Each structure stands twice: as C-alpha cells, then as structure tokens.
Amino acid sequence: MTGNPQLFKDDELSLLETLDHVLNRGLVIAGEITIAVADIDLIFVGLNVLLGSVETIDVVLGKRTKVTIEATRERVE
Amino acid sequence: MNLYAYCLSDEATPDMIERAAGIEGANARLIEHESIKTVVSDFEGERARVTRENVFAHESIIHQILARTTPLPFRFGMVISAARLESYVATHRHALLAQLSRVRNAVEMSVKIIWDAEALKRAAVELTEGERIKSASEMTGPGAAFLAAKRREIAGSEALRKQGEEIAIWLQQRLGDTVRETSARVCPTEGMALAAAHLVERARLNQYRALIAEAREERDDLRFLMSGEWPPYSFCELIS
Numbered sequence: 459m460t461g462n463p464q465l466f467k468d469d470e471l472s473l474l475e476t477l478d479h480v481l482n483r484g485l486v487i488a489g490e491i492t493i494a495v496a497d498i499d500l501i502f503v504g505l506n507v508l509l510g511s512v513e514t515i516d517v518v519l520g521k522r523t524k525v526t527i528e529a530t531r532e533r534v535e
Numbered sequence: 536m537n538l539y540a541y542c543l544s545d546e547a548t549p550d551m552i553e554r555a556a557g558i559e560g561a562n563a564r565l566i567e568h569e570s571i572k573t574v575v576s577d578f579e580g581e582r583a584r585v586t587r588e589n590v591f592a593h594e595s596i597i598h599q600i601l602a603r604t605t606p607l608p609f610r611f612g613m614v615i616s617a618a619r620l621e622s623y624v625a626t627h628r629h630a631l632l633a634q635l636s637r638v639r640n641a642v643e644m645s646v647k648i649i650w651d652a653e654a655l656k657r658a659a660v661e662l663t664e665g666e667r668i669k670s671a672s673e674m675t676g677p678g679a680a681f682l683a684a685k686r687r688e689i690a691g692s693e694a695l696r697k698q699g700e701e702i703a704i705w706l707q708q709r710l711g712d713t714v715r716e717t718s719a720r721v722c723p724t725e726g727m728a729l730a731a732a733h734l735v736e737r738a739r740l741n742q743y744r745a746l747i748a749e750a751r752e753e754r755d756d757l758r759f760l761m762s763g764e765w766p767p768y769s770f771c772e773l774i775s
Contacts, residue, residue: 472762473587473590475645475760475762476590476591476594477590478645479594479645479765479766479768479769480590480593480594480608480610480611480768481585481590481610481611482610482768483610483768483769483771484608484609484610484611484766484768484771485542485543485607485608485609485610485613485771485773486609486610486613487540487609487613487615487619487620487623
C-alpha cells in the first residue's frame, strides 16, 4: 500500500482503539450514561493526526450526543 | 453515593479483582443480584470524567475479569444508583444470561482495514469517464462543471462502497468458521475499507491470528490494524 506505514504510534493507536471500544460500544442502561462532550474533546487532543480519528471523533460525539439527548427525553417523558 | 458499573458476569469471583483500582482510584468490587454479578466501584457524583486515566481504568478492570471469564462490558460512563442497578438486573435477568451464554469462552478481536481511497477513487472515475462522464474542464459554464464534479464524486464513492463490500466478503471467507460472530461496518470513513469486530473462541485465537496474517500477506495493497483481545463490546446489543 502506498502512504506512510508508520502513521500510528503504538500508544496513540492503543488509546484510539480503547476509546473506540469503551466510548462507542458496550452495554447501555438507558438514561444512565452522561458524559460531557467537552470532556471527550480533551481526551482527543493530540490524536487528530491519526488516520480516521477525525471521523471517529465525529461519530463518537454524534452518538454520545444522541444518547444524552435520548436519555434526557426519556426522563422528561 | 452512586456506583460506577464496569461489567456483568455470572462467573466472576472477588479474587479476580482483588485490590484493583478503578475509576478515580476507587477499589472495584462485586455485587450480586439473582446470580448475576456486577463489577462496580463507589462513585461520588453523577458523571464520569473522560480522562486517559479513567478510560484505561475502566478497560483495565474489565480486562482483569476477561482474563478468567467473558463478561458483558458496560460502555464507559455507567454511573448508576444501587437501586437502579438492582432493578435493571432483575428486569433483564433472562436476557442478560442469554447474552452471557452468547459470548462465553470467546473474546472480541478488532480488524480495521485501511486503503488508499484517493487512488481508488481516481481509478474509478477514470474508468467511468471513459464511458460517459466528461471531465469538468470539457464542460462549459460553472453549473455544468459543478454537476460534472458531483458526478465524479458520486462515482468515486460508489466504487469505494462496492470495493469495501468485496473486501468484507473476502475477509469473511478467509476467516471461515474461526469466528463465531461478526459485526462489520463497510467504509465507516473514506480512509477505511472495513471496521470489523469478530467474536472468537479463546481456543481458536491462534488460528484466527494466523488467518489474519495470511490475509495480510495476500493483500499488500491494504493495511490491516488488528487489536484484541477485547471484552465483547460489539456483541452487547441489549438496550433497556
């Protein structure tokens, strides 16, 4: 494949993979997950050079926002 | 005082997490409701901070359980009252036990396949142009040029999607019955052909890794990022 094969550093890849799993997947009890979007922004600082990380951030933030909104809606209803 | 919940298991025992420090340094422990154990730690407040330390603490606690048995991992941030957790387990007991049976003796492996998307799109557009699409430079007027560019973009995206699907099928065939279940996203981003999670029996992990290595050898035009073993994050569809 063309391109830089050393695009990832091991520790960054490890963190990105961990984030991809723990923030984006797993068992959810509706209405109980509340994470500040601002907090997520902090942990991604320095990761935006990684291939796909910007898109991953968008996906994670999008879903997280959706979960929070849905959770809030459930409590209101 | 709330609880921070890490995972559920019907086989976890206290020695698996002895003196294990979890979120914000609090010790992890087990609480049991109707034969289902939840790994928790005490938690002050309503919201877990997403810090590097907390994310790794969350994953570390679950990995200690995973070293001995396969739990159902909670997503990061599961802060809950003891009463609410007990109610959840009681309400969903049968579904949770079914989920635990589904993932028993297995772990999740993650494979991301990265490609040179720009080169693939260029090749696809060149092919398509040869048949019917005029290049933007041959068109007259800004509207026509815009439409031509849009058609090129769509042709490139469609080509990527088609090739991503072919890669997903190819990988699935290479892995065969080594994987118990697959959860895959084709072209989750433009730079990624495939993001797949595989549920693999522990006894077949070496075979799985060997097959991924063979696949990697076969397709040197692609880049493979394999990680694991993970708790079965992608195989916990139970939504309350």
